[in-house]
Amino acid sequence: KQEVTQIPAALSVPEGENLVLNCSFTDSAIYNLQWFRQDPGKGLTSLLLIQSSQREQTSGRLNASLDKSSGRSTLYIAASQPGDSATYLCAVKPGGFKTIFGAGTRLFVKA
Amino acid sequence: NAGVTQTPKFQVLKTGQSMTLQCAQDMNHEYMSWYRQDPGMGLRLIHYSVGAGITDQGEVPNGYNVSRSTTEDFPLRLLSAAPSQTSVYFCASSQNTGTGISGANVLTFGAGSRLTVL
Numbered sequence: 001k002q003e004v005t006q007i008p009a010a011l012s013v014p015e016g017e018n019l020v021l022n023c024s025f026t027d028s029a030i031y032n033l034q035w036f037r038q039d040p041g042k043g044l045t046s047l048l049l050i051q052s053s054q055r056e057q058t059s060g061r062l063n064a065s066l067d068k069s070s071g072r073s074t075l076y077i078a079a080s081q082p083g084d085s086a087t088y089l090c091a092v093k094p095g096g097f098k099t100i101f102g103a104g105t106r107l108f109v110k111a
Numbered sequence: 112n113a114g115v116t117q118t119p120k121f122q123v124l125k126t127g128q129s130m131t132l133q134c135a136q137d138m139n140h141e142y143m144s145w146y147r148q149d150p151g152m153g154l155r156l157i158h159y160s161v162g163a164g165i166t167d168q169g170e171v172p173n174g175y176n177v178s179r180s181t182t183e184d185f186p187l188r189l190l191s192a193a194p195s196q197t198s199v200y201f202c203a204s205s206q207n208t209g210t211g212i213s214g215a216n217v218l219t220f221g222a223g224s225r226l227t228v229l
Contacts, residue, residue: 004153032216043115043201043220044154089153091218097142097161098169099218103153 002027002094004102012108013080021075021105023090028068035064035075036089038104044089048075080109113137117202117221124192124228132187132224134202140219142205143185144169145177147198148223154201160185192228200224 003026013019023033032051036044048057048064050073056065063076077084089104118133136143144159146169156169160179174196176188185204189196202221 009151034218036218036220041223043222044203044218046217046219049217091154093216097159097167098156099144100156101146101154103151 002100004090004092004100006090006102006105008105010106014110015082017080019077019080021088023073023102025071025092028071031093031095033066033073034091038087038089082109082111085109115202115204115219115221117224119224121225126193126228128192130189132200134185135183136204140204141207144203145187146201149198194228197228198226200226
């Protein structure tokens with residue numbers, strides 16, 4: 001059974017710091033991996049999607065990497081800002097029709 | 112604005128009552144799904160649909176029913192509400208489910224429906 005783990009559960013950093021969020025999954029047979037952002041009381045917004053054949057994707061200050069063989073993905077946020085404060089969720093699609101989510105990392109960026 | 116619309120945003124039920132959470136999308140997406148989000152547990156898939164007339168169970172389907180009579184709508188029915196169904200429910204859709212253009216698999220979420228069962 002595919003399981004997705006995100007560590008740490010919460011993270012607090014000063015503004016301007018570069019940071020890395022981690023995601024691990026137990027079965028390397030995935031079709032894609034997505035990173036989402038969730039603001040309090042709101043829905044999820046897709047940030048980046050990495051296909052299984054790709055190693056990384058970039059969008060602005062965000063860079064997501066994928067290492068299928070080791071079951072790991074990282075989300076790198078450069079020059080963090082208070083507006084980046086949110087919960088970040090990782091999700092894998094094992095194939096078929098289901099997407100499996102991690103519990104998320106709650107990020108707080110201090111001004 | 113195009114997207115996924117969920118109603119209601121908030122609902123309080125008594126144990127044993129039934130209700131329907133509505134989900135509609137106007138992006139002509141084939142795939143629609145319902146998740147519940149509980150503290151510390153991430154999102155868990157309840158039911159999903161790959162097109163009108165086709166539905167299937169996810170991880171936690173017990174106590175919930177779905178139907179998909181049109182491409183746009185995917186309602187979630189709680190048959191007899193229980194306190195364990197207190198949660199935030201999210202509807203999500205994507206253009207398709209299979210291989211092909213990666214952007215077609217990006218999930219678009221609604222804003223959520225917060226349900227409390229007393």
